[in-house]
Amino acid sequence: MKVKDKKIDDSLNRRDFCASIAAVAVTPPVEMAGLSLLNDNAPHDLSLTSAAVSETSHQIFFEAAQNMESVKTASVDLVVTSPPYPMIEMWDEIFSSQNSNVGTALKKDPMSAFELMHRELDKVWAECFRTLKDGGFLCINIGDATRSINKEFQLYNNHSRVVSSCLKIGFENLPNIIWRKQTNAPNKFMGSGMLPCGAYVTLEHEWILVFRKSGKRIYKLDRDKALRRSSAFFWEERNKWFSDLWEIKGVKQTIVNSQTRERNASFSLEIPFRLVNMYSQMGDVVLDPFMGMGTTLVASMLLGRNSIGFEIDKGLRPMIEDFVDNVDTNLMKRFVADRFNAHLAFIKERTSLGKNVKYSNKKLNCKV
Numbered sequence: 001m002k003v004k005d006k007k008i009d010d011s012l013n014r015r016d017f018c019a020s021i022a023a024v025a026v027t028p029p030v031e032m033a034g035l036s037l038l039n040d041n042a043p044h045d046l047s048l049t050s051a052a053v054s055e056t057s058h059q060i061f062f063e064a065a066q067n068m069e070s071v072k073t074a075s076v077d078l079v080v081t082s083p084p085y086p087m088i089e090m091w092d093e094i095f096s097s098q099n100s101n102v103g104t105a106l107k108k109d110p111m112s113a114f115e116l117m118h119r120e121l122d123k124v125w126a127e128c129f130r131t132l133k134d135g136g137f138l139c140i141n142i143g144d145a146t147r148s149i150n151k152e153f154q155l156y157n158n159h160s161r162v163v164s165s166c167l168k169i170g171f172e173n174l175p176n177i178i179w180r181k182q183t184n185a186p187n188k189f190m191g192s193g194m195l196p197c198g199a200y201v202t203l204e205h206e207w208i209l210v211f212r213k214s215g216k217r218i219y220k221l222d223r224d225k226a227l228r229r230s231s232a233f234f235w236e237e238r239n240k241w242f243s244d245l246w247e248i249k250g251v252k253q254t255i256v257n258s259q260t261r262e263r264n265a266s267f268s269l270e271i272p273f274r275l276v277n278m279y280s281q282m283g284d285v286v287l288d289p290f291m292g293m294g295t296t297l298v299a300s301m302l303l304g305r306n307s308i309g310f311e312i313d314k315g316l317r318p319m320i321e322d323f324v325d326n327v328d329t330n331l332m333k334r335f336v337a338d339r340f341n342a343h344l345a346f347i348k349e350r351t352s353l354g355k356n357v358k359y360s361n362k363k364l365n366c367k368v
Contacts, residue, residue: 065289135217
């Protein structure tokens with residue numbers, strides 16, 4: 001990845017950089033940012049679009065997202081994030097560091113601990129509402145939790161608690177997505193094996209909650225309309241992405257060429273890649289208040305969007321900077337080329353079945 005204009009400011013706990021769209025272009029016929037997928041029968045100004053997003057900017061703040069004062073009000077177009085899941089043991093420490101009452105509540109009153117954890121997340125959702133423009137979207141990947149405390153086993157409904165909070169803040173809840181993460185492990189059940197009344201169904205799904213602020217986005221300027229058209233996706237992608245059931249496995253991250261980054265990522269790149277495509281357009285600003293290793297940031301780079309990330313764990317800073325510096329341009333090109341080749345295979349199959357494909361795109365030199 002061609003990253004330039006690096007700026008590291010320890011006093012602000014911040015990292016700024018720019019990414020050149022041209023650095024990840026695939027020619028011919030695929031271009032990085034949005035692929036300009038619409039059919040050529042409709043007018044749109046590609047030169048205007050190209051000039052507007054020839055370079056994207058990205059900021060990383062190593063601080064808590066409960067107060068994102070560094071981000072201006074109504075300056076963000078899309079939030080894509082996956083927060084720490086309340087009542088999952090690996091996140092107890094980070095919630096306790098933000099509210100000292102969490103640790104005590106976990107021992108005496110688990111439901112109180114659950115509520116205290118969510119109150120910390122509530123602050124972030126309120127900040128997301130403030131920073132989003134009218135018509136902007138908030139997409140939250142979160143899973144429910146199961147846990148035994150004081151010998152009592154129960155489910156903690158994280159997704160419904162988040163929905164309740166976001167509605168109170170003022171968001172509109174749109175149809176949500178179930179991310180099914182099936183496991184084939186023979187011992188995946190919970191409980192007493194094959195005896196009745198003592199086993200529990202497994203949780204093999206998470207949620208992608210979709211919210212919008214203040215109604216539909218309004219397009220008045222020709223420039224915005226042109227950017228929207230040039231951010232279009234393939235017809236078959238629309239049919240797959242706008243389903244309420246996604247079956248995507250957590251996959252090993254392959255965009256980065258670095259020995260320090262070989263790890264399994266449950267937040268697959270495919271998820272923010274779809275969401276950024278679905279709910280933003282080229283040149284938009286995408287915010288991730290729980291950035292982790294930067295998967296949303298990479299999806300934004302791939303799609304010609306600007307991004308802002310917040311990460312509270314400063315210990316991740318060296319790895320995140322290594323991650324940014326070692327994004328492999330060739331792997332990004334392959335990711336885009338695979339997308340285009342999948343479309344060509346779809347068109348070939350559809351044509352072989354005698355189905356009509358009405359439109360063509362001169363820029364891509366194929367049917368769409």
